[in-house]
Amino acid sequence: xxxxxxxxxxxxxxxxxxxxxxxxxxxxxxxxxxxxxxxxxxxxxxxxxxxxxxxxxxxxxxxxxxxxxxxxxxxxxxxxxxxxxxxxxxxxxxxxxxxxxxxxxxxxxxxxxxxxxxxxxxxxxxxxxxxxxxxxxxxxxxxxxxxxxxxxxxxxxxxxxxxxxxxxxxxxxxxxxxxxxxxxxxxxxxxxxxxxxxxxxxxxxxxxxxxxxxxxxxxxxxxxxxxxxxxxxxxxxxxxxxxxxxxxxxxxxxx
Amino acid sequence: xxxxxxxxxxxxxxxxxxxxxxxxxxxxxxxxxxxxxxxxxxxxxxxxxxxxxxxxxxxxxxxxxxxxxxxxxxxxxxxxxxxxxxxxxxxxxxxxxxxxxxxxxxxxxxxxxxxxxxxxxxxxxxxxxxxxxxxxxxxxxxxxxxxxxxxxxxxxxxxxxxxxxxxxxxxxxxxxxxxxxxxxxxxxxxxxxxxxxxxxxxxxxxxxxxxxxxxxxxxxxxxxxxxxxxxxxxxxxxxxxxxxxxxxxxxxxxxxxxxxxxxxxxxxxxxxxxxxxxxxxxxxxxxxxxxxxxxxxxxxxxxxxxxxxxxxxxxxxxxxxxxxxxxxxxxxxxxxxxxx
Numbered sequence: 001x002x003x004x005x006x007x008x009x010x011x012x013x014x015x016x017x018x019x020x021x022x023x024x025x026x027x028x029x030x031x032x033x034x035x036x037x038x039x040x041x042x043x044x045x046x047x048x049x050x051x052x053x054x055x056x057x058x059x060x061x062x063x064x065x066x067x068x069x070x071x072x073x074x075x076x077x078x079x080x081x082x083x084x085x086x087x088x089x090x091x092x093x094x095x096x097x098x099x100x101x102x103x104x105x106x107x108x109x110x111x112x113x114x115x116x117x118x119x120x121x122x123x124x125x126x127x128x129x130x131x132x133x134x135x136x137x138x139x140x141x142x143x144x145x146x147x148x149x150x151x152x153x154x155x156x157x158x159x160x161x162x163x164x165x166x167x168x169x170x171x172x173x174x175x176x177x178x179x180x181x182x183x184x185x186x187x188x189x190x191x192x193x194x195x196x197x198x199x200x201x202x203x204x205x206x207x208x209x210x211x212x213x214x215x216x217x218x219x220x221x222x223x224x225x226x227x228x229x230x231x232x233x234x235x236x237x238x239x240x241x242x243x244x245x246x247x248x249x250x251x252x253x254x255x
Numbered sequence: 256x257x258x259x260x261x262x263x264x265x266x267x268x269x270x271x272x273x274x275x276x277x278x279x280x281x282x283x284x285x286x287x288x289x290x291x292x293x294x295x296x297x298x299x300x301x302x303x304x305x306x307x308x309x310x311x312x313x314x315x316x317x318x319x320x321x322x323x324x325x326x327x328x329x330x331x332x333x334x335x336x337x338x339x340x341x342x343x344x345x346x347x348x349x350x351x352x353x354x355x356x357x358x359x360x361x362x363x364x365x366x367x368x369x370x371x372x373x374x375x376x377x378x379x380x381x382x383x384x385x386x387x388x389x390x391x392x393x394x395x396x397x398x399x400x401x402x403x404x405x406x407x408x409x410x411x412x413x414x415x416x417x418x419x420x421x422x423x424x425x426x427x428x429x430x431x432x433x434x435x436x437x438x439x440x441x442x443x444x445x446x447x448x449x450x451x452x453x454x455x456x457x458x459x460x461x462x463x464x465x466x467x468x469x470x471x472x473x474x475x476x477x478x479x480x481x482x483x484x485x486x487x488x489x490x491x492x493x494x495x496x497x498x499x500x501x502x503x504x505x506x507x508x509x510x511x512x513x514x515x516x517x518x519x520x521x522x523x524x525x526x527x528x529x530x531x532x533x534x535x536x537x538x539x540x541x542x543x544x545x546x547x548x549x550x551x552x553x554x555x556x557x558x559x560x561x562x563x564x565x566x567x568x569x570x571x572x573x574x575x576x577x578x579x580x581x582x583x584x585x586x587x588x589x590x591x592x593x594x595x
Contacts, residue, residue, distance in 0.1 A: 050459055076461035090452035093445070094571045101449040105461030107442055111470060114441040115434050121441070128442065129574060136576075145576045168461055 002061075003028040003203055004049070004080075004172055009058035009068075011041075011048055011227075018044040020227040021058070026172065031194065031204045033218030033235070037247055040224040042207045043085055046174050049205075050082050051075040062172070077105035081170035083161040085177045085207070091150035095141055095160050098149050099132040102167035135163040139193065155186050162193065172203045179210055191217055215239070223247065269429075276421050289417045292489070294529040295424035296482045301509040301525040302431045302518065303478025308507065309516035309569065310444065311471045312451025313362075314370040317377020318506050321350040321476040323384060323498035325483025330397045330404055330493045331390070339407035339414075343484040350480030351473045358472040362465060365454070377503050384495040396494030407488040420489045427485065428522075431478055435518050440572050447471055448516070501548070508551045512558060514565025523567050 002025035011019040018041045026032050034042050047053045049060060051072035060068040067075050081102075090098050107128060113121040136142040139159040144152060149160060158178060165173055175194065179187040191213055198204055208214045214221060214235060221238045223231040225247040231238050238244055276288045304318045325346040332342035361372045384391045392399050407414040414420055438444040446467050449457040458464045487493050505528050513524025531547045539546070558565070 052455070052459065071463075072458045073461050073463050076459055082459060084456070088453050088456040090449050090456065092452055092571070093448060094574070096574050096576070097445055097448075097571060101445050101457065101462065102460040104442060104446050105463075109442045111438075111443055111474075114443055115437045117437065125441070133576060142576055146573045148571065164460065 002026060003030075003063065004205075005061040006045075006049065007059045007061070009045075009048060009055045009060065011044055011053055012056050017227045019048065019055070022224070022227070022229050024222060024229065024232075026203050026205060029198065029201060029203055030220065031198050031206060031218050033214040033221040034205060034207045034224065035209070035214060035221060035238075036224035040247075041227040042224055043176060044227075045224070046082060046176055046205075046207070049075075049174065050080060073105065076168055079169065079171035080174065081165035081168040081172075082174035083158075083165050083176055083178060085180065087154075087157050087161055089149040089157055089161060089164070092148060094146050095136060095149055095152065096129070096132050096145040098160055098164050099135050099167045100128050102164045103128045103131060106167075106169060131167065135167055136160075138166075139163045155182060158182070158190070159193075162197075166197065166202075170202060172205065173197060174205045174207075176207045177209060178206070179208065179213055187213060211239075272425060273422075276418055280416075280418055285417075288421050290529065290533065292417060292421045292424050294526050295421070295428050296486055297506070297509065297525040297529050298428050298522050299424075299431055299478050299482040300506055301513070301521040302428075302435055303475040303482075304506050305510050305516065305518070305521040306435065306438075306447075306471050306475045306478075308510050309514075309521065310438075310447040310451060311468055313468065313472075314366070314373075314507075315475075315503075316370050316374035316507065317380075317500070317503050318373070318475070318479060319498040319500075319503040320377040320380035321354055321479035322483040322486070322502075323380055323493075323495070324353055325350045325480030326487040326493045326497070327384060327391060327397065327483075328480070329484035329487040333404040333407075333488060334398050334402050336405065339409055339488060343481065346484035346487075347477045347480040350476040350483065354476030355469060355473050358469055362468045362472065374500070374503075377498075377500060381495050381498055381500075384498070391495075394495060396492060396496075398492070404488060404491045414488070420485065424485060427481055431481075432518060432522075434474075439518065443467070443470070451516075505551065508555060511555060512551075512566060514568045517565060517567050517569035520565050520567035520569065524565070527566075 004026040006022060006024040008021045008023055009019055010017060010021055022041075022045060024045070034045070036042050044053065048055050051067070051070055051074070055068050058068070059066060062078060062080065065078070067078065090101060093101070107124050109121045109124050133142060133145070136145050139162060141156055141159055141163065144156060149157065152160060162175070162178065178194070179190050182190065187210060194204060194206065194217060206218065218235055220233065221231070221235050222229055223238060223241075223244050230243045230247060231241045233241070276291065279285055279287055300318065300322060304315060307313050307315050328346040328349040329342045332345055337345070357376055361369060364372060385394050387393070391397060398404055409423065412419070414423060446457065446462045449460070449462055450464055450467060454464055509524035509528045510521050511524070512527060513522065514520025528547070528551070531550060532545075535543045535546055535550070
């Protein structure tokens with residue numbers, strides 16, 4: 001059985017189908033690429049999977065459980081984390097704190113232990129800091145840990161977003177154009193990072209425009225066009241698929 | 256500044272706050288004790304409001320409503336001879352409960368819309384207090400003729416002078432500062448600031464946004480309820496006139512002026528709004544006491560232009576980045592290139 005399964009998911013905005021009966025399944029440990037022209041519904045699918053939008057039709061199953069009626073934070077605590085196309089860090093918090101916030105649903109200290117400074121609270125706070133340090137070290141940002149997120153250079157902000165998402169201990173990581181605006185060396189770095197995350201047993205759904213990244217990294221590629229899935233196969237096959245070529249380049253009759 | 260220096264600064268400041276009023280009491284500066292008490296009440300209110308505006312980032316323009324609910328609850332109970340401690344607790348409970356009932360639907364709104372709802376609720380409370388004659392005696396206030404609010408007594412001591420109330424208020428403010436400081440750098444406080452910074456991202460990173468907003472909302476009202484109850488006993492008299500929209504606006508001023516999210520900042524801001532009319536009165540004559548609204552308007556404009564972060568801006572805490580001795584450094588970094 002699939003790890004994450006979207007069954008015939010539709011989402012309509014003002015009469016326009018942003019997602020049109022999309023079926024998508026992700027196997028455990030897989031890197032699935034999601035490509036498609038601008039406005040094809042890729043980010044909408046992310047928003048539906050993470051609970052930000054409720055699907056109008058269809059079901060979403062994660063580890064065999066219906067998640068399409070859950071609140072976003074409940075889905076996050078089940079183990080789906082994401083990054084954003086246009087970076088959404090907490091700008092006036094430090095890099096450390098950005099990562100620490102994402103430990104929220106993996107920790108428990110509530111109001112009373114906090115104000116009475118119980119031993120359990122102090123222990124948990126140490127744990128939060130320790131895991132935040134580890135994650136920052138993993139993405140090479142430990143020395144910038146006390147810098148405000150908004151003051152980090154663009155590439156570091158992207159890395160910090162991934163570190164923050166990883167702090168949730170996700171089983172599935174959704175990356176929305178992680179290499180957008182990066183140069184070749186930086187994308188190279190990022191691909192290596194994604195590969196290493198996958199080696200740790202995290203499944204990855206990746207929206208990406210750079211074909212080089214998609215072809216090298218993904219085990220399988222799904223293609224969306226006008227909200228409908230038009231292909232779902234190994235990268236090499238997708239590359240040759242006439243429907244995909246038409247979606248990207250237009251049909252030969254017009255060319 | 257090292258930890259010892261900071262600790263001794265705190266201890267010294269506290270000793271001054273405890274000792275100085277004792278000596279002032281018999282001098283011609285005794286009025287300062289009362290002024291400090293009033294400043295303390297405003298500090299409690301500003302600290303409470305700061306939880307909502309400064310931490311969670313929700314604009315609240317009707318905060319005085321919960322001060323009023325606290326004050327009237329305490330006054331009504333006091334008239335019926337309920338002991339001080341009990342009626343203070345009841346006042347805190349009533350403010351918090353009503354805040355949560357209002358907050359539950361209102362917190363679905365964001366930004367300006369929430370501000371309008373809070374403003375509206377503030378007016379509803381004031382108008383209710385002015386018109387519910389059978390309970391609140393309307394604009395004439397409580398207690399009615401023939402009733403009194405008895406002197407409060409706490410642990411066998413009857414609170415009879417301004418000095419007594421000064422100490423009660425000092426203890427409350429210190430307690431409030433403690434709560435705010437503990438929260439500021441904790442799991443809960445970080446979640447609140449994350450909501451302020453980006454509500455959607457916070458929710459997607461696993462923060463139960465609605466629950467956390469309710470917690471902040473309720474706690475802020477508890478501060479206001481406490482302040483209101485102390486006010487009611489101290490004055491021995493409450494009228495709806497004390498809880499106008501302008502008072503709520505002044506509190507927002509205190510928070511913005513001092514520095515949103517900054518605990519020392521809002522204490523400073525509260526001090527400013529209490530001292531300003533006194534300073535104006537002595538500098539320009541009594542007809543200028545109300546010029547404070549003009550002054551605050553002007554200072555807010557100037558602050559917005561030249562110092563939007565406030566007089567004493569909040570700073571995020573610097574954390575230890577070197578791993579502790581026992582911690583093993585991560586075996587493999589996920590990025591090896593680029594950062595050497």
